[in-house]
Amino acid sequence: MTSFPHKHLLGIEALSAEDLTTILDLGERFGEIATRPIKKVPTLRGKTVVNLFLEASTRTRTSFEIAAKRLSADAVNISGASSSTVKGETLLDTALNIDAMTPDIVVVRHAQAGAAVMLSKHIRASVVNAGDGAHEHPTQALLDCSTIRAHKGKIAGLTVAICGDITHSRVARSDVLALKKLGAHVRFAAPRTLLPAGAEALGAATFDRIEPALEGADVVIMLRIQKERFGAPLFPNTREYSRYFGLNERRLALCKPDAIVMHPGPINRGVELDPAIADGPRAVILDQVSRGVAIRMAVLYLLGGGEAGTAEG
Numbered sequence: 662m663t664s665f666p667h668k669h670l671l672g673i674e675a676l677s678a679e680d681l682t683t684i685l686d687l688g689e690r691f692g693e694i695a696t697r698p699i700k701k702v703p704t705l706r707g708k709t710v711v712n713l714f715l716e717a718s719t720r721t722r723t724s725f726e727i728a729a730k731r732l733s734a735d736a737v738n739i740s741g742a743s744s745s746t747v748k749g750e751t752l753l754d755t756a757l758n759i760d761a762m763t764p765d766i767v768v769v770r771h772a773q774a775g776a777a778v779m780l781s782k783h784i785r786a787s788v789v790n791a792g793d794g795a796h797e798h799p800t801q802a803l804l805d806c807s808t809i810r811a812h813k814g815k816i817a818g819l820t821v822a823i824c825g826d827i828t829h830s831r832v833a834r835s836d837v838l839a840l841k842k843l844g845a846h847v848r849f850a851a852p853r854t855l856l857p858a859g860a861e862a863l864g865a866a867t868f869d870r871i872e873p874a875l876e877g878a879d880v881v882i883m884l885r886i887q888k889e890r891f892g893a894p895l896f897p898n899t900r901e902y903s904r905y906f907g908l909n910e911r912r913l914a915l916c917k918p919d920a921i922v923m924h925p926g927p928i929n930r931g932v933e934l935d936p937a938i939a940d941g942p943r944a945v946i947l948d949q950v951s952r953g954v955a956i957r958m959a960v961l962y963l964l965g966g967g968e969a970g971t972a973e974g
């Protein structure tokens with residue numbers, strides 16, 4: 662049995678470099694299952710995974726459902742619009758009622774930072790944080806690391822530029838924590854209004870222009886502007902944002918010639934990314950999505966107590 666000394670996955674902060682490597686290695690093994698005609702192994706047969714998504718999601722929710730089903734777990738999906746939270750039930754009451762039905766793992770996405778940690782203190786099931794406000798999105802960071810490792814052969818020593826709305830990005834926070842633990846050099850680039858105080862304390866070099874952050878980078882991670890989290894406008898308009906912070910061919914040429922371009926999605930085409938780059942040969946954005954399924958299989962396997970020897974079916 663692979664060693665993983667955690668009941669929950671609440672963030673990257675609590676994980677060691679060894680924990681991260683365990684998940685990445687296991688994710689690589691599970692990735693092979695997607696190439697089979699029958700994409701299923703019996704590893705989590707009899708286990709129940711509830712996906713409690715109280716905030717919008719395409720990639721993460723679908724990916725967790727596919728991951729659970731590929732491991733033969735029973736997957737149940739609850740979304741905000743179809744749950745009794747719309748009738749005024751609290752998140753904790755909702756979770757306690759779900760827990761009373763004895764699931765093994767609850768995957769939760771919520772707009773409030775700390776939601777997953779709070780649930781982990783009150784329910785019996787293992788909790789996976791699928792994104793809590795601007796706090797953490799640990800499986801996104803893990804799939805990002807998996808993608809970088811696959812394309813670059815390593816993570817240690819690479820220079821990774823994370824550009825865009827750093828302030829409101831749980832991905833930026835989880836990414837920098839994971840990448841630093843695995844030995845990468847991380848740069849943040851954003852307009853000053855989207856660069857949080859204390860960003861350097863996370864271990865990233867910070868830039869208020871994109872060009873110096875891109876110089877010599879091995880990997881570029883572009884972030885979406887999260888206007889839904891703004892209280893008031895933080896830059897004049899998207900055209901101006903794109904002019905100064907959008908990734909285009911001229912700016913990409915500042916990176917290493919073999920640099921890869923990543924994005925957690927959803928993309929705002931023409932805002933943070935020129936469509937020619939989003940669809941071009943340097944972009945590995947859809948590979949990130951594919952790897953997300955394998956990484957989530959690894960996480961469910963480790964938390965769900967997958968049977969020894971059945972990781973590969």
Ligand code: CP
Nearest residue numbers: 718719720721925926
């Ligand atoms: N990257 C990501 O979390 O995408 P979704 O919001 O579609 O899940």
